[in-house]
Amino acid sequence: MNTDQAFTLLKSAGVSEEISIQTVRRWLRERKINYEGRGNQKSGYILDDTDQAYHLLKDAGVAASIGIPIVRRWLREGKIQDVGSESSKTEYITNEITSKQLLNNTTEQEKMIRQLKVKIKAQEEHIKGIEELHQNSIKTLVQQREKLNKEIASLQNENSKLQSEAQVLLKENIDLRNQLLKLKEELYKGTKREPEKQDIPPIPQNFHQKLGLSKSASHKEILAGYKKLLKITHPDHGGNARAFHYIKTDFDNYRKSLKG
Known part of the structure; x- marks a missing residue:
């Protein structure tokens, strides 16, 4: 953190300009800050963690009741990179962050739940469509089977009729052959001759x-x-x-x- 950033933070915390100048000069002598910015300046963070911010405000004469809300605000604004480890001093800060994280997590979970519900509904509709298609297929197959059974029965009936007709024709053929043989016998009856005849x-x-x-x-x-x-x-x-x-x-x- 450089001198300009330190002065801006103190002014943001409500410290008077005179005290801010004196505090920045003292921090510079104590080598708590640098005259030229370096370190985390490029990343957008001014302070490393909430502990550092809390101690600096306390060192500047800011009361804890005022300092903690200020640190929380700086954390939200992105001026502080991480939450410190001193729980007694950062309890309210971490509670707020935790609540915010829980809220974000809850929102994400609700969003995921809604997406899952949409997918489940789509799958249920898909399954319903498959079931309807399956039922229609079964119905069509049953109708085709009944039609084939009717055709088989009709063909069997026709086959029986053809067999009956074939039997009748066979009988008629046998009768005709018998008649023909009888006719041949009658024609042949007078053709026999004695051996000595012509x-x-x-x-x-x-x-x-x-x-x-x-x-x-x-x-x-x-x-x-x-x-x-x-x-x-x-x-x-x-x-x-x-x-x-x-x-x-x-x-x-x-x-x-x-x-x-």
Whole structure:
């Protein structure tokens, strides 16, 4: 602390100008202050701690009841760097600082609590949104499952119908095959011959009667009847070669009779 700072502090403490000058001169002789400022001047602090400030004011003749409030004010104004260790003299100073610190801490804690509440509320809303999304997803999945079950039941019903129809068609096919075999047997019945006879038996000339047609049937109807029998008895279609040969010969004779 230099002389100018010491004089300013004493004036700020309410010490008269004359006593302030005398006190500064004495402090300078006692080397308590410097003529030129150094040390903490650049940092903004004038005094190191409250103990130093209290002793200087006491040395200047300032009563303790007046000095303590002044030291407290200097501390708030930033003229003193730290709180001293002499509790008996700095009790009121430290109490004020502690109260101020507690107040600041309380404010900070309230601010943190408000921020935490905001975060908690945001998280609760987020969780609520996730729960709603989860419920909607479950509802959608249930609806899809019900739809799939209905489709499965419909497909099973259609499958049952198709199986029934297939059984009916199979039965009809068996009946048709039986009828075809019966027809082949009837056609083949008159084709058997004795070993000593010729391969081709005598061919009757009544083509209408042989094909089961009326006497008024046209030539086209007779030809169509022969072609149908040839197709049924053809060996490539499961027919009898002997019956096919018989019908083919009869068919050729009929065509020859048309040309004659």
